[in-house]
Amino acid sequence: MNIMIAGLGLIGGSMTLALKTAGIQSDGFDREDVLSYALQENMIARAARDFMEYDVVFVALPPKAAVRFLTENSFKKGAVVADVCGVKGAIERAVSDKPRDYRYVGCHPMAGKEVSGIRNADASLFRGASMILVENDRTDPAAAETIAALSVSMGFGRVIRCDSDYHDAKIAYTSQLAHIVSNAYVKSPTADGYRGYTGGSFQDMTRIAGVDEKLWTDLFSANREKILYELRLLISELGEYERALSAGDDKALEALLRAGRLKKEELDRQKRL
Template sequence: MKVGIVGLGLIGGSLAKAYKDADVTVFGIDKDDLITRFALMAEAIDERLDDNNMKDCDLILVAINPVEAVKWFRENAPQIGKDTIVIDCCGTKRTVCRACFDIADQYGLTYMGGHPMAGKERGGFKHSSAGLFWNAPFILVPKHHDDMELMCRVKEMIMLAGFGRIGITTSEEHDKVIAFTSQMPHIISNGFIKSETALDDSQMISAGSYQDFTRVAYLDEKMWTQLFMENRDFLSEEIRGLIGQLTRYEEALEAADPDRLMKLLAEGKACKTAVLKKCGPQQINGE
């Protein structure tokens, strides 16, 4: 099997290392040639991905931002083999899938959206690891959901990188859910750490919840800004909902009303219990 990887940051670099560990031939390329050369030296990839070997790939994973992913696919579609499956790994799906489905139709190629549901607070090839995706879910967004032969083929290739399960959804549903499970935690954490209290020796008297809650405040602002803006409708809706809930807590505190506060806390606890019963302990989440 031969896999091409476009973009050798945290996600692409980890995919390259995971496939190499699975004895797969890996072709890779990054817009920063220094990163590409470093990946070659580190033996994370076998060769550069180029026009000569692109057509030989069974699978090409495009692990760059949505705008660049569409641009790359449009520019390289003529060189991609007809039997190659192209999957983007972007954090939002509506914009990239809409454009790439059209490009695939134009050139007679097989493309579907994808999202490896794992990550770290620090990006870049130097933080990539072969085990990043171990037992994690990989979400697929195909244009047609009824081609079971294709889906089985894709599942087999994806699972080689260590993923534990494959989920199939639409771009609309993906972006709605990801606004809550991934983007909201980053927004909340990033805003929470701006409190002046954070600089007042707070870590001297903090418990594990503080560290957990602020972990993703350290983010790549350029990348996340693009993802947030692409998903601003769903994300804004989630933010408004949270502000409404927080206002209820604030009002209970301002009114010195312990009964109302206890009721609010019990409601949240009950919601968490309901989620666990429905989804189980291994809920789909993302960085």
Template sequence: MKTIVIQGLGEMGGSLAAALYHQHHIIGVDQNTDIINEACAKQIIHEGTTNLSAVAGKADVIILATPVSVILSTIKTLGQLVLKDDVIITDAGSTKQSIFEQAKITFDQQYITFIGGHAMAGTQNSGLDAVNPTLYQGVPYFLIPIDKQSKQNVPELKQILQSIGANFTEIDTQQHDDLMAMISDVPHIAAFALVNAAVKQLGDAQVFGQYVAGGFKDTTRIAGSNAKVWTDILLSNQDSIVDSLHVYTEALKEIEIALTNGNRLELEALLSRAQDSRQHLGEKA
């Protein structure tokens, strides 16, 4: 049994804690004491605190499950603390470039093992009410070693986290951020933008919302995500997202041109290409 400190008890961190609760000793860290008390009462964590510095030295594994901007400041804090010699620090941030840059600066010449982490899990919901101990089962969970030392410790981290039931995959930092930009970040931007466009053209959502059906609801579901959290995510992966947005807007332009020209063959070809690709999602190459 390991002592695992998890900072951030929202959907992602809380679900990790719940999934690991019966295998390890879980210490939760959150700035809200009510959340800590509720998490203890619900047997999501064994104990909790608002002060990471007070418990970090006990940890075999430290998981940073907060917004990227908070992860960056926490890494700086951890660099000033006395931690276990074999501690593993990992995160749940959706982008990695800025996190790795900070980790390399902070932990340079230190014994600390840092392994980036990111699971393709989660919903538009947030907080302890969204905690689900089965959230990670069967989902891709990226592990990104920062150097040769951390790469050697990836099997150990997999072993510690195995009870969450995720499919662990190693990937490099840039490949991860480019992938996330197109398959996660741009879809959220598209959902936010579609809702804003509908309001701009049709008026308040209470006016047209009573008429919307599955297509609009399904496409915009993730526009219900926390705006503050997603502002942080998008700004943390700015370059990759802008590149992916260019590709996305070019694809929209192709459809616009086909419609403007009344070009049935071109329009059907574009839609058929997307239909075929969509049907193969989830299949391994």
């Protein structure tokens, strides 16, 4: 099985390293300087030249570049081609709009770091994490199985299956909204000189504030409606606390905090199930 990984950034680079750890070689495709580094570090077997050679292709590029890569190139007939973008509906629609010979599988590795690029690639990045496989009625079961099996080889702890709509709704909330909140949170002038004035809450709240603005604008713009739904909901929730505080209504404030605590406890119970 010939495997190629297009895009050797943090995710693609970590995939090639994780596969190598499992004894599975892959070829890589990227800019010349990235390829030189990948070859020099023995991360990839070869630089991929002819995409028609590959049975499995992982596309680890940002959304717009991934769509171009998937729709402007030809692949071996029946090849399993999987993109790893953080939004799935937009990619799925773009791929479905064009006739194709390959078997498309959308996936999303639930792992990352606050740093990017091949130099931060890490063979153990996916250890224990979820791999989400996004399926629709055109998904080939054998192709999805191939990606699931390779995911296990890469160290993923479990493989979850859902459709792109469910995926995009969950991700808008668990990841995309969190990045917006974190990015907005640091902007208060009070942040300067915060050192010493935190026990960890501030660091957790702002760990992911430093987003790559081009990549994340691309991701957000491919999932606009679902992010807007969550963002408006959160702004409206925060408005409730603002009103209770501003009215000096401690009873209302306590009720708001209690509802949040109970919800958090319910989520923690779900986690333990």
